[in-house]
Amino acid sequence: MHVALLQLTSGDDPAMNLSQTLDLLHQAADQGAQLIASPEVTNILSPSRKRLAAVLRSEDHDETLAALRDAARQRGIWLLVGSLALLGDDAAGDDRFVNRSFLIGPDGTVAARYDKIHMFDVDISESESYRESAAYRPGDRAVLAQGPQPIGMTICYDLRFPHLYRSLAHAGAHILSIPAAFNPTTGAAHWETLLRARAIETGCFVLAPAQCGTHPAAHSPDRTARQSHGHSLIIDPWGKVLADGGTAPGLITAELDLRAIDRARSRIPSLTHDRDFTAP
Numbered sequence: 001m002h003v004a005l006l007q008l009t010s011g012d013d014p015a016m017n018l019s020q021t022l023d024l025l026h027q028a029a030d031q032g033a034q035l036i037a038s039p040e041v042t043n044i045l046s047p048s049r050k051r052l053a054a055v056l057r058s059e060d061h062d063e064t065l066a067a068l069r070d071a072a073r074q075r076g077i078w079l080l081v082g083s084l085a086l087l088g089d090d091a092a093g094d095d096r097f098v099n100r101s102f103l104i105g106p107d108g109t110v111a112a113r114y115d116k117i118h119m120f121d122v123d124i125s126e127s128e129s130y131r132e133s134a135a136y137r138p139g140d141r142a143v144l145a146q147g148p149q150p151i152g153m154t155i156c157y158d159l160r161f162p163h164l165y166r167s168l169a170h171a172g173a174h175i176l177s178i179p180a181a182f183n184p185t186t187g188a189a190h191w192e193t194l195l196r197a198r199a200i201e202t203g204c205f206v207l208a209p210a211q212c213g214t215h216p217a218a219h220s221p222d223r224t225a226r227q228s229h230g231h232s233l234i235i236d237p238w239g240k241v242l243a244d245g246g247t248a249p250g251l252i253t254a255e256l257d258l259r260a261i262d263r264a265r266s267r268i269p270s271l272t273h274d275r276d277f278t279a280p
Contacts, residue, residue, distance in 0.1 A: 001148060004028035004253045005209035006038045007232045007245040010181075011216030012046035014055055018064050022071055024251050029075040031253060035148055037080035039209045039232070040156050040179045041099070044085055048220035049135050056097060058087045059113075065102065073108030078148050080104075082179025082209050083116065083155050088137050096137040101153050101179065103145040111146065114153035115139025118161055124185055132157070142167055149174040149258065152204070156180040159194050162201060169202035169271055174261050176204045180228075181211035187229025196239040203265035205256050206235040212247050237264035 006024045010017045021042055028036045043064040046052055059065060065084060072079040081102040088098045099116040117140065119133035142164060145151040152168030152175070159178055168176065176198060182191050191210075199206040212230030232245030234254040243252040265271060 001034055001256045001258060002032050002253065003035045003037070003207060003234065003256055004031065004033035004251050005207060005232045005234060005243075005245065006036065006251050007210055007212050007230060007249055008039050008042065009213040009215055009228075009249050010039070010041060010043070010045040010211060012044055012048070012051050012219045013216070014043045014064055017043055018067055020249070021064075022067065024249075025068075025071055025079070026075070028251050028253065029077055033077060033253060035078040035080065037082060037177060037179065037207050037209045039082045039211045040181045041085050041211070042082055045181060045211060045215045045226070046220050047217060047224050047226055051220045052085060052097060052135065056085055056087050058089070059100070062086055069104055069108040069110070072104040072106060076106045078103070078106060080147075080151070080177050080179070080207070082177070085136075094137050097135055098139075099132075099136050099155060101155055101177070103147050103151060103153065105147070112143055112151075112153060114143040114145075114155070115141070116155040116158065117142070117164070118157045120157040124183065128185070130183075142171075144168055144171045144173055151175045151177055153177050156182065159198065162198065165198045165202050165204075166271075169204055173202070173204055174258065175256075176202065176206045178206060178208040179210070180208060182229040184227050184229045187231065191229055191231060192233060192241070195233055195235055196241070199235045199237055200239040201270070203237040203261055203268070203271065205237060205261070206233065208233045208235070210245065212245070212249060237261050
C-alpha cells in the first residue's frame with residue numbers, strides 16, 4: 001500500500017492552511033498514494049485563544065473538513081486528517097474546543113473520528129509551558145478505524161501513553177496514526193525514539209505526519225509565533241524508519257509491505273504474552 005504524509009507549517013489563517021494542504025494532497029495523489037495523512041491541527045495553529053474563538057467552526061460547518069472530504073472523493077483516496085481544531089458541542093456546559101482527527105473514505109464520507117485523549121499540560125522550562133486543557137476538551141474513547149487497513153487513531157501527546165497503543169494493537173490495529181505538532185525541545189529528545197518504540201511494541205506500521213518550522217501568527221493579538229519539530233516519520237513494524245520529512249514543509253512517501261506485520265509479530269510475539277499482575 002502506497003502512503004504519503006503531508007508536513008505542514010500551519011499558521012493562524014485557515015484559508016491559507018487549506019490551500020497549502022490541498023496542494024500537497026494533490027501532489028501525493030498524483031504520485032499514486034492510496035492513503036494520505038496530514039498533521040495535528042491541519043486547519044489552524046495559533047497561540048491566541050481569542051483568534052481560535054473567532055475563526056473555529058463546528059464539525060458540520062468547518063470549511064476545511066468540507067474541502068478535504070471533497071478532495072478525497074475527487075481523487076478516490078483514503079485521507080487521514082491528523083486533526084482539526086473545532087468548536088465543541090458544549091457538552092455538559094463545557095465550551096472548550098476539540099482536537100479531532102478524521103478518517104475520510106474514497107467516497108468522501110467520514111469513516112471515523114477521534115478526539116485527542118491526553119492533553120499537553122507541561123512545563124518544559126521556566127520560560128516555556130503549555131496548558132492544552134485550558135482551551136481543549138479531552139476525549140475519552142480509543143478509536144480503531146476500519147480503513148484500507150485497521151488504523152488506531154491517536155494524536156501527538158498520546159504518544160507518551162503506551163497502554164493506549166497496546167490496546168489498539170490488541171483490538172486489531174495494523175497501522176498507528178500519530179499526527180503531531182511536537183515541540184522542538186521534546187521533539188529533538190524524544191520524538192523518533194517514542195515512535196519507533198510504539199511500532200516495535202505493537203508490530204504495527206506507524207504514520208506520524210508532523211507540523212514543522214515557525215508558524216505564522218499575523219492575526220493573533222500578540223503575534224507570538226510558536227515552532228514545531230517536523231520530521232514526519234513512516235516506520236515499519238520492526239522499528240525501521242522508512243521515510244523522514246526533515247524540517248521543511250513537503251511530503252514523504254513509502255510503500256507499506258503489509259506482510260511485515262505478521263513477520264514482526266511472529267518473531268517477537270509479545271502481544272500474546274500479556275499477563276495479569278498486581279500493581280505495586
